[in-house]
Amino acid sequence: MGGLLLFLLKAGSRNQLNNLRADGHFSAHYRQMFHMELPHQDVVFDVLCQLPPAELDQVKMDVMSPLFEQKWLRPFRLLNRYYTIAVDATGVVSFDHRHCPHCLTKKSKNGKITYFHYVLEAKLVTSNGLAFSLASEWIENPEGDFDKQDCERKAFTRLVAKLKKQYPRLPVCILADGLYPYEKAFKICEDYGWKFIFVLQDKSLKTVQEELTLTRRSQPAATYYTIDQGWRITKEYRYQTGIEYHKKYTLNWVQCIETRKKPPKPSKQTPSPQSLEKNSCFEYVTNIAPDRENVRAIGYAGRLRWKIENEGFNTQKCGDYELTHKWSQNSYTALQNCYSLLQIAHAINQLIEKGKLITEILKRRPKETIHNLWLRLKSYMIFCLPQISIHSPEKEDRIKPAPA
Numbered sequence: 001m002g003g004l005l006l007f008l009l010k011a012g013s014r015n016q017l018n019n020l021r022a023d024g025h026f027s028a029h030y031r032q033m034f035h036m037e038l039p040h041q042d043v044v045f046d047v048l049c050q051l052p053p054a055e056l057d058q059v060k061m062d063v064m065s066p067l068f069e070q071k072w073l074r075p076f077r078l079l080n081r082y083y084t085i086a087v088d089a090t091g092v093v094s095f096d097h098r099h100c101p102h103c104l105t106k107k108s109k110n111g112k113i114t115y116f117h118y119v120l121e122a123k124l125v126t127s128n129g130l131a132f133s134l135a136s137e138w139i140e141n142p143e144g145d146f147d148k149q150d151c152e153r154k155a156f157t158r159l160v161a162k163l164k165k166q167y168p169r170l171p172v173c174i175l176a177d178g179l180y181p182y183e184k185a186f187k188i189c190e191d192y193g194w195k196f197i198f199v200l201q202d203k204s205l206k207t208v209q210e211e212l213t214l215t216r217r218s219q220p221a222a223t224y225y226t227i228d229q230g231w232r233i234t235k236e237y238r239y240q241t242g243i244e245y246h247k248k249y250t251l252n253w254v255q256c257i258e259t260r261k262k263p264p265k266p267s268k269q270t271p272s273p274q275s276l277e278k279n280s281c282f283e284y285v286t287n288i289a290p291d292r293e294n295v296r297a298i299g300y301a302g303r304l305r306w307k308i309e310n311e312g313f314n315t316q317k318c319g320d321y322e323l324t325h326k327w328s329q330n331s332y333t334a335l336q337n338c339y340s341l342l343q344i345a346h347a348i349n350q351l352i353e354k355g356k357l358i359t360e361i362l363k364r365r366p367k368e369t370i371h372n373l374w375l376r377l378k379s380y381m382i383f384c385l386p387q388i389s390i391h392s393p394e395k396e397d398r399i400k401p402a403p404a
């Protein structure tokens, strides 16, 4: 709990939380809320250096499992069946010296070696911007001698095994970037009974690319028009089914060409401006059979992959969680444990931030920010006396007034 609070409160560093702990009524609030004492962060860190990372990793997965029992996640399923799980890797920390025996290394042109840690994530992503870490796998080198460094594809095999073990019957659709259209990933998804939507890049799957030459120039199978913040958006979908790959796998292809146009706004400086236009093309390979009715949903799910980068990694790096902070200068165990705690705290906070309590405040005060609300929470805990609950008088005497 002491470690989790670091991320729940977005304290920024262990030192900051120690300062809060010593300030005003903060510890009394903590005691009232959780019915326990808040330990000094040095003590918490000693535990995090010794606790095997698999323990907290499992706690994290056990915390996430009940999400699927709650019916409110159901409307976010693809084609009313599949939970969309994005897989991607992100850098956590880097050092200019060896941090632990498991560091990955990279040599730059001038011979300088960087030591770093990457983690591969499987996050449940939803259209309303939720990203929950369901499983994590560190990309790490073994201790002692080895031929080749660990890599994302090797970690993928370990990650999905973990995911399958935790959620054996969950209808899954894996969303991943251009690194993933390769034979082993197709086989894993087939063996596990999972669906996949992988980004297809120009140079990958040569034989598939050859089959698509004509279809790319064909009439779109479906076209949709929408308007968003003054932009007129046209989305053209094309698809092709039954593409054989290595005579073992049958793949399907989905393409979405998006054209965004903004009508010109004449002004004094530019009396006859040109309209703005942006074009983008997205292509995917999938084992879901597309048709005129579902091609839009498949294309939309393919683009949900971005949520792992935006709502997942970017929020954790820039949104006060300090994912890339050097939480441990020399213990890989503590680093991994801090990472698991951050994932648990982020999941809890997302549920709070999307809940009624916070969304109603944001509706009433459109210029309010989540960052500011958390600052206010911390200020409240320091400066305001804890309210004594009338329902549980036995707890009253546990609340001692803070020193002046």
Ligand SMILES: [Zn+2]
Pocket: 098, 099, 100, 101, 102, 103, 104, 116, 117, 332
């Ligand atoms: Zn290391």
